[in-house]
Amino acid sequence: MNYSHWIKKAIYNKNKFQKESRESSTITKKQISKHSSSSIRDLYKSQKWEHLIKMAKQTKGLFEEYDCIKVQKKVIKLGETVLINSGDAHDEDYVGTIKQIISIKEPTTLKLICLCRVQWYMRKSEVIKSHPKSNEWVSEQELFETKHEDYILAQTVIHSCQIFTCKEYVDLDEIESTLYFNRLSWDMEKKQFQGLEKLQKFCSCQQPVNPDRKYIQCDSCHQWYHLECVGLKEGELDDSEFFCKLCL
Ligand SMILES: [Zn+2]
Ligand SMILES: [Zn+2]
Structure with missing residues (x-):
């Protein structure tokens, strides 16, 4: 087997390939980097997500x-x-x-x-x-x-x-x-x-319920009232009955 000849042939083929396809291959490379790599990085940096997705979808596998x-x-x-x-x-x-x-x-x-x-x-x-x-x-x-x-x-x-x-x-x-x-x-x-x-409204102030606030129920009409709206404080409450203004 003529070893050196084989190498020469390989080199020759490589050169031939480069010569023939240099122009087109550079353009393709440029296009890929322009459209996917550098732009994806830029779009990532500027957080332009919609653009980034649109661009990635154009190239298979991204x-x-x-x-x-x-x-x-x-x-x-x-x-x-x-x-x-x-x-x-x-x-x-x-x-x-x-x-x-x-x-x-x-x-x-x-x-x-x-x-x-x-x-x-x-x-x-x-x-x-x-x-x-x-x-x-x-x-x-x-x-x-x-x-x-x-x-x-x-x-x-x-x-x-x-x-x-x-x-x-x-x-x-x-x-x-x-x-x-x-x-x-x-x-x-x-x-x-x-x-x-x-939404159902509560109290004399007619507001939707707020789970963060405290309410008291009237023992007659069973409506719920904000403590503040009926002039009561949490610490002052006892077991005695409560009647709202309308029921007193
Ligand atoms: Zn109220
Ligand atoms: Zn009442």
Whole structure:
């Protein structure tokens, strides 16, 4: 076997290949790096998630979808409601429901960018900015469902939380900070509650029930009243009967 001849042939073929395809191969390389690698990195840095997903979907093998994912030892499942780190600027963490879990492969480093599409809930601190009076009847553990969705980095998910109906929440024996309730929706554009008129109102001040506040029931009409609204204090209560103004 003529060994040296074989090597020569191989080199020759390689040169031939380079000569023939140099132009087209450089263009392809340039295009890939322009459209996937550098742009994906740029879009990641600028957190332009919608653009990033659109771009990743154009190249085969970069985009993947999951029912469940493990990120930094935390398991995130489709459909669960989670607490999301809001960063330093906001003193309260956000709450949202996981609607989609995806990963995008960064073509040069092959690192995975894991994203979740979440449907947001609004919290008390956010709705009372537009409706200061609702401060009286909205609970600290109350969440308002919205139609608004965003992509977030999966690593900003803190842990899952539970959302009850208002009745279920009131009946709970123990209340923890990860337990919430939802009875109303919030219109992000109009900055308004949805379904407020359908809620039962209590007390002489006619407000929806707030599980954070103390109530007393009239022994005659069985209506519930805020302690403050009937001039009572928690420490002053005894076993004696209570009659509201209307029943006295
Ligand atoms: Zn009242
Ligand atoms: Zn009464």
